[in-house]
């Protein structure tokens with residue numbers, strides 16, 4: 001089914017589903033809302049019961065270098081990024097390659113709420129109530145071919161709307177990647193919103209990755225390309241400083257960053273005197289993901 005003409009991507013969130021039902025009741029018409037993407041989902045067993053950070057923390061303290069290097073730059077400068085229409089190129093070892101309108105790419109998939117801990121490599125953390133689609137469901141829809149061993153992602157390059165891209169410090173596009181088994185883990189999310197609203201631009205609108213057991217830099221924002229490949233893809237921070245940022249980037253209190261400890265974290269928004277809390281292996285998601293790395297030396301594969 002092609003929703004392209006009737007439906008903006010921002011409609012496909014739980015809150016907007018409610019609004020659309022109202023529009024229908026008001027006679028707004030023939031929007032086909034029978035798609036499961038519009039169902040309200042029950043609380044996810046993958047969500048933490050920890051209290052989420054305030055929206056102001058989540059949307060005001062960001063890393064999104066396409067808009068600058070200060071934590072306040074994305075909120076200040078990302079507002080004018082055009083996020084609709086949005087196309088995503090799917091290529092490589094996949095049954096259904098193509099250039100997809102975002103609505104078509106995600107049609108038929110269920111948007112869930114996932115409340116996840118989020119731990120940045122800079123040793124701060126938050127709890128974020130994302131809305132999104134389990135990446136494994138999207139990959140199943142696209143048909144991953146047996147030879148594919150990794151998924152590579154790229155962010156939009158649009159210097160006229162992303163002032164930080166005038167800097168050559170990073171070789172744009174921002175790139176990230178996961179091993180296939182990491183991508184298929186049920187925790188891995190393609191997030192399209194937070195707090196029940198469409199994704200704020202500064203958080204990676206209209207679609208970004210969220211991998212809660214890895215340092216935040218793996219969670220690439222504003223994705224325009226998904227490639228199924230057979231070799232470990234180059235990734236932005238690893239390209240920049242390979243001795244400081246590995247491909248795996250699993251949260252690990254026992255492997256310090258060369259310039260600071262990873263044993264504890266500052267909880268953003270918890271007040272000046274709240275101090276730090278201990279960082280957990282795999283950011284507390286070890287039960288779900290530690291087995292992915294059986295037999296690997298995680299001090300070497302950091």
Ligand code: MTE
Pocket residue numbers: 058061062063064065066120121155174202203204215216217218219220221222
């Ligand atoms: N994705 C892109 N395209 N550009 C970036 O600079 N920063 C990463 C990650 N994804 C980044 C990105 C880093 S370092 C972190 S910690 C998280 O986004 C921050 O996500 P947040 O601002 O939503 O908390």
